[in-house]
Amino acid sequence: MSVETELKKASLSPTYTEDPGKHPMDGFLRMDRMPHIWCSTCGIGVSVNCFAKALEKCQIPLDQVTVVSGIGCTGRVAGYVKVDSFHTTHGRAIPFATGLKLANPKLKVIVFSGDGDIVAIGGNHFINAARRNIDITVICINNFNYAMTGGQVAPTSPEGSVLSTSPYGNFETPFNLPFLAESVGAVYVARWTSLHIYNQTNSMVEAILKPGFSFIEIIAPCPTIFERQQKMGDGLDRLRWYCENSEIKHEAKTKDVAIGLQNKIIVGKFVDKTRPTYLESMNEHYKEKLGARYKPYEG
Amino acid sequence: MKADPTGVLTGSHYLDGDHACCEGALAAGCRFVAGYPITPSTEVVERFARRAPLVEGAIFIQMEDEIASSIALQGAVWAGKKAMTVTSGPGFSLMMEHIGLAAMTETPCVFVDVQRGGPSTGLPTLPGQADMMQARWGSHGDYEIIALSPNSPQECFNLTIDAFNLSEQYRVPVMFMMDECVGHMMERVVIPRADQIEITPRRYTKLPPGQYLPFKPGEDLVPEMFKAGDGYRLHVTGLTHDYRGYPVMEPNVQETLVHRLVDKIRVNAPKIWRYEETDVADADIVVVSYGITSRVAVEAIALARKQGIKVGMLRLIVVWPFPEDRIFELASQGKGFVVAEMNYGQMFYEVDRSARGRAPVVLAGHGGGTVHNIEDIAKKIVEANTCRSKRN
Amino acid sequence: MSVRYRENPFGLPKPASPQGTIVILEERCKGCSFCIEYCPHDVLAISKKFNSKGYHPPEILKVEMCVNCGFCRMICPEFAIYTYEAKTGEKP
Numbered sequence: 001m002s003v004e005t006e007l008k009k010a011s012l013s014p015t016y017t018e019d020p021g022k023h024p025m026d027g028f029l030r031m032d033r034m035p036h037i038w039c040s041t042c043g044i045g046v047s048v049n050c051f052a053k054a055l056e057k058c059q060i061p062l063d064q065v066t067v068v069s070g071i072g073c074t075g076r077v078a079g080y081v082k083v084d085s086f087h088t089t090h091g092r093a094i095p096f097a098t099g100l101k102l103a104n105p106k107l108k109v110i111v112f113s114g115d116g117d118i119v120a121i122g123g124n125h126f127i128n129a130a131r132r133n134i135d136i137t138v139i140c141i142n143n144f145n146y147a148m149t150g151g152q153v154a155p156t157s158p159e160g161s162v163l164s165t166s167p168y169g170n171f172e173t174p175f176n177l178p179f180l181a182e183s184v185g186a187v188y189v190a191r192w193t194s195l196h197i198y199n200q201t202n203s204m205v206e207a208i209l210k211p212g213f214s215f216i217e218i219i220a221p222c223p224t225i226f227e228r229q230q231k232m233g234d235g236l237d238r239l240r241w242y243c244e245n246s247e248i249k250h251e252a253k254t255k256d257v258a259i260g261l262q263n264k265i266i267v268g269k270f271v272d273k274t275r276p277t278y279l280e281s282m283n284e285h286y287k288e289k290l291g292a293r294y295k296p297y298e299g
Numbered sequence: 300m301k302a303d304p305t306g307v308l309t310g311s312h313y314l315d316g317d318h319a320c321c322e323g324a325l326a327a328g329c330r331f332v333a334g335y336p337i338t339p340s341t342e343v344v345e346r347f348a349r350r351a352p353l354v355e356g357a358i359f360i361q362m363e364d365e366i367a368s369s370i371a372l373q374g375a376v377w378a379g380k381k382a383m384t385v386t387s388g389p390g391f392s393l394m395m396e397h398i399g400l401a402a403m404t405e406t407p408c409v410f411v412d413v414q415r416g417g418p419s420t421g422l423p424t425l426p427g428q429a430d431m432m433q434a435r436w437g438s439h440g441d442y443e444i445i446a447l448s449p450n451s452p453q454e455c456f457n458l459t460i461d462a463f464n465l466s467e468q469y470r471v472p473v474m475f476m477m478d479e480c481v482g483h484m485m486e487r488v489v490i491p492r493a494d495q496i497e498i499t500p501r502r503y504t505k506l507p508p509g510q511y512l513p514f515k516p517g518e519d520l521v522p523e524m525f526k527a528g529d530g531y532r533l534h535v536t537g538l539t540h541d542y543r544g545y546p547v548m549e550p551n552v553q554e555t556l557v558h559r560l561v562d563k564i565r566v567n568a569p570k571i572w573r574y575e576e577t578d579v580a581d582a583d584i585v586v587v588s589y590g591i592t593s594r595v596a597v598e599a600i601a602l603a604r605k606q607g608i609k610v611g612m613l614r615l616i617v618v619w620p621f622p623e624d625r626i627f628e629l630a631s632q633g634k635g636f637v638v639a640e641m642n643y644g645q646m647f648y649e650v651d652r653s654a655r656g657r658a659p660v661v662l663a664g665h666g667g668g669t670v671h672n673i674e675d676i677a678k679k680i681v682e683a684n685t686c687r688s689k690r691n
Numbered sequence: 692m693s694v695r696y697r698e699n700p701f702g703l704p705k706p707a708s709p710q711g712t713i714v715i716l717e718e719r720c721k722g723c724s725f726c727i728e729y730c731p732h733d734v735l736a737i738s739k740k741f742n743s744k745g746y747h748p749p750e751i752l753k754v755e756m757c758v759n760c761g762f763c764r765m766i767c768p769e770f771a772i773y774t775y776e777a778k779t780g781e782k783p
Contacts, residue, residue: 032545033545082532084533085534089397092366098374099370103330103331103358103379128362128367286352
């Protein structure tokens with residue numbers, strides 16, 4: 001018997017189904033592109049799973065949802081979700097999302113991108129979109145390095161991390177993403193790890209339904225690169241570590257939630273406030289200045 | 300179809316090139332401008348910022364840099380609006396990555412470059428024409444774009460409408476190459492009624508979701524377009540992709556896609572070429588120029604004709620794709636060329652290449668900052684004529 | 692008070708807990724073991740067999756302990772496992 005038939009025979013069993021396309025979330029995925037490229041025990045797949053559930057809970061028609069992503073491992077999310085999705089250039093997912101949202105305010109625009117993409121090369125766009133309170137949701141999956149290109153140090157890498165461009169350890173101070181997001185005016189800031197799947201999903205529901213610039217940071221394991229280089233095991237070991245070393249503290253002060261290599265990770269919903277969105281401010285302002293001549297902008 | 304009257308400021312106005320360009324964009328149906336201030340192009344976005352709240356469906360946003368502007372407008376295009384951004388030399392360099400993205404994802408949009416003295420910060424308030432090659436070759440990889448060059452505020456208005464029409468027709472980013480002189484000179488601009496302006500609408504597909512392939516070309520090598528929110532649920536990426544838009548990392552897909560992106564313009568080039576010829580039929584020397592230099596060249600030609608040389612002018616309106624066939628035709632008739640441009644040789648190389656050695660080509664160029672001296676161009680015409688007589 | 696009374700003070704029948712059925716799409720599995728680790732009733736375990744990619748998919752040890760909580764479905768990065776209520780087909 002050939003190797004293939006042996007393997008196929010070995011995997012058949014009366015209680016299991018071998019027919020793909022039956023998972024309840026398959027309608028949400030581009031099944032013709034599965035399996036996805038993320039490594040075994042990577043946290044990005046978990047977040048996409050939570051995102052699918054969140055969209056189901058929000059009950060928004062999928063035709064109105066658009067996902068924009070940048071370049072990198074997390075940037076590949078756009079290619080696997082079955083909505084109008086855009087895989088743009090490195091760091092520029094947020095201005096593309098701004099253009100999409102302002103041109104058609106009825107769309108629900110979600111930016112899915114990695115830590116280096118959003119706060120390194122895309123930092124300027126991140127802070128300005130938050131300042132303007134553009135009505136988009138930014139989901140930043142933070143795996144503390146530039147994974148797609150082989151594991152270079154990133155502005156979010158904890159001090160002491162050994163990565164390919166910091167072979168003697170990282171001596172730079174990393175960003176504290178919730179602190180950054182709050183200081184530039186994001187109206188919803190939350191941080192969860194890949195283990196907190198129900199919290200992640202609920203945060204995503206809240207962020208998508210909330211008008212204004214929402215930011216969710218998800219700490220995810222990167223077993224092939226970050227965990228391997230820091231000798232922290234694989235993704236499963238990392239999830240067990242999150243279980244023991246993360247602490248849910250809603251309403252914690254964001255300036256106190258910085259992450260070190262071996263410190264506690266503080267997760268929770270840190271900021272949830274209300275501010276007029278860009279289009280609301282614009283319409284109100286022009287109505288005041290131009291009076292009857294101005295027709296409110298609806299797209 | 301005809302222009303939407305809400306954006307058309309019909310009448311006879313006294314405007315500068317920048318303002319006329321803004322009016323042209325509004326007349327063409329542009330309803331989204333993302334800009335960043337840079338001399339000498341700032342007036343375009345200043346006018347749009349003033350006009351947009353009073354034109355229904357128009358919105359202006361000043362982004363945080365040119366890089367953000369050049370991709371925000373692409374987001375707006377995919378959401379269904381016509382969009383444009385405006386910049387000058389240093390900003391144009393920043394936008395190059397996204398011009399490449401627009402070419403790869405076949406996003407119809409317009410990039411206006413009001414050229415100034417360069418390189419680098421250069422002469423912000425003085426003219427130049429040294430971005431012409433950058434418009435064509437600026438981004439990495441193989442792609443083709445269309446570029447236009449107006450030489451008066453009235454042309455700024457007319458050609459902006461043509462730029463939008465060409466971008467929709469060929470699903471390609473169009474570079475609108477003005478210069479600071481044309482941008483800041485004030486002349487009479489006549490804006491006709493909306494029903495007298497022809498607009499090319501976006502070529503949306505009529506196929507239902509499931510049957511439509513976003514990057515499958517039609518007979519003219521251009522695919523039909525869709526927009527986000529219509530239920531198509533498709534993927535658009537800057538990676539090399541197949542007809543479905545899915546990234547595929549294979550050389551044969553690269554060949555199919557990129558070859559078509561290039562052929563889209565090259566094969567359709569004879570329909571896109573546009574130039575204006577004056578007195579070329581009996582001329583011995585043809586002066587090739589564009590933009591503000593063409594207006595100076597007219598005077599130089601008059602001077603040369605007084606000296607007995609038969610000179611004509613070929614003014615490039617569509618600069619890219621370059622009308623190489625016409626130059627070759629004229630070169631084969633034994634004419635000589637003088638390329639008058641405000642740089643140290645950019646379109647000169649195209650003319651030289653197109654002549655294929657059959658005609659002498661002389662450059663009348665200078666570094667920018669001011670328009671040419673008429674005598675300098677005239678001297679070059681004499682030089683070209685001498686070359687030509689020696690050859691013949 | 693007898694122990695009997697404290698266990699069941701109102702004499703009502705014990706509520707039935709949900710019974711889940713598990714479906715494992717083995718070819719999609721990349722052997723990450725998240726579902727095995729985080730099943731609250733330890734219903735799953737690593738099997739010894741391979742799928743065609745060379746990974747060990749999970750196997751069901753004690754399906755009667757599955758309460759259709761859906762945690763395995765949500766934590767799986769590969770969309771390779773899901774559950775549904777055995778009697779009604781409802782998904783969590």
